[in-house]
Amino acid sequence: MVREITYADAIKEAFDQLLESSPDTFVMGIGVKSPWYVGNSMKGIFDKYGEERIIDIPISENGITGITIGAAMAGMRPIMVHPRMDFMYLAMDQIINSASAANYMFGGKSNVPVTIRSIINRGGEQGAQHSQASQAMYMHIPGIKVVMPSTPYDAKGLLVSSVKDNNPVIYIDDRWLYNEKGDVPEEMYEVPIGKANIIREGKDLTIVATSYMVSQALVAAEELADKGIDIEIIDLRTIKPIDEDAIITSVKKTGKLLVVDAAWRHAGVAAEVSAIASEKAFSYLKQPIHRLTLPDCHAPASSVLEEVYYIRSDKIKEKIQEMIK
């Protein structure tokens, strides 16, 4: 049965069903029993499963991430929660040197089925160290998968797939999506990792977007539909491994590509998607590829500056109009 619930509730439901269905799954992270850090996305989970399986932790990101990696090496299916991507940098040694390298380095004898949930939590004048979206750092690394759900349906299905996957998966959700509503089946289901989703079909221009930017691109596309502009939107959903076919097929159809990713520009998701399109669909492009990203600049605190820093639908609309004259 399908019903409409929020993105945050979809995440919570995935946690609940994963914990319910397998004793091998447990959760560790800063603030997992605190309602502040994880919004309403884990409300009630601690009360239901208790401190044995929902382990709020001392402030030791690297050590505790490594602990979940070790538990995964022993065959468990832990979920590590980083309430902000900014804090996750402290764990990069373990994520890269232990988790991502193990299966390859040990000749396929040490897989690491850990899920590392990290949350983009920005705006509200939080400043440079409480605002980051560092997905590009992780898509650079061999041996891990990186997913970024934009809809409640994918938020649940991709969390389930991440935990069931036999590899380390970085699952990135966005606080700005928590109140978005959508159809979510009640039963547990998986969304395939590595498959993009054509969220809107169109013929004039392709937008490839991630996470919150998908929802903003949709708003822009709907507003421009009245003017006869027909936009195709591809929700990447997984940024590693990336669905090259979906990008190429769409670019071949529309001949125009705009990539939207709410993170720093240099060597980011948008740069990678642009490279794929120009390597594999160059002759179909009718004009240069455009990227809409954050500038190569740290997040400011002042809301006046935040307003110009972040990307909303109006900026996407403006860019589309510039590309379709």
Added chain:
Amino acid sequence: MKTNLKISKEQSLAFYKDMLRIRKFEEAISDVSEDKEIKTPCHLYIGQEAIAVGACRAVEKEDYAFAFYRGHGHYIAKGGDTKKMVAEIFCKSTGCCKGRGGSMHLISPEVNLFGSTAIVAGQIAPAAGVALSSKLRDDKKVTLLFFGEGATEEGVFSEIVNFASLKKLPLIMICENNNAAAHMKLSERQPIDDMYLKTEPYMPSFQIDGNDVIEVYSKVKEAAERARDGQGPTFIECMTFRWKGHVGPLLDIDKGLRTAQEIDSWKAKDPLLNKDILSGLLDSEIRDIELEVDDEVKQAFRFARESSKPDPATLLDDIYAD
């Protein structure tokens, strides 16, 4: 305080044999490294044999262990297949990591030895994670965690000491204090000499003679009993010395890092010359062990030399698990 533990004849034989296996494998690896038959950087364990052997003999095959880049000794002591080890050091397709790991990354899932790491202290957190899995599953297994005293300088060491103690994890932290990290002596890196003082507020912490296999065996056995009983982790600092330089077959005397006198003073404390062990063994038994070990070494090297190199077509295999 020295242990009064009496060990059986079988134990004496086993301890001696495993220490000799490590010694002879490492000497042979040192030779092929010096001859440039192999390139992979080898961090040799000669001089520290009593620690891996005493500790691994004090637990069961099913118990877990984590080691690090100076890890040939732990692999042998835990019961890993020595043919696969030497083949890995030769970077052959038959190696325990199919030639992808080399000397610093050995693994033997058959005996629950997890993969060794070449990041100082990189194994500490995953080892605590395996210990946490034992606690959550109540499987009564313990995890041996080997690391050098240099690893206690990393931040993650403090993080894990805190957490392992807080959650009473069945973790046995075995600190091999050989007084050196690469080219730096302990006194150049830390204002204290005794590593066990760092963990004393958190867990039972001891400093023992790491060259005395019986001493190591006995302390680890006690720690394992406590861990299985739910009483949490133990820290055991084993004082020792590596005969070779940081990496490779040389002694680092020429580089001014060590003196011949220092090395000789530790050779006098050779773990293989343990009187309590040797006094229980007949000369003929020792000779039999030597022959047996020589044969094992010979066969493992023959296996490695005769094995094929990895097929270049396999370069991108195993990036992800299925």
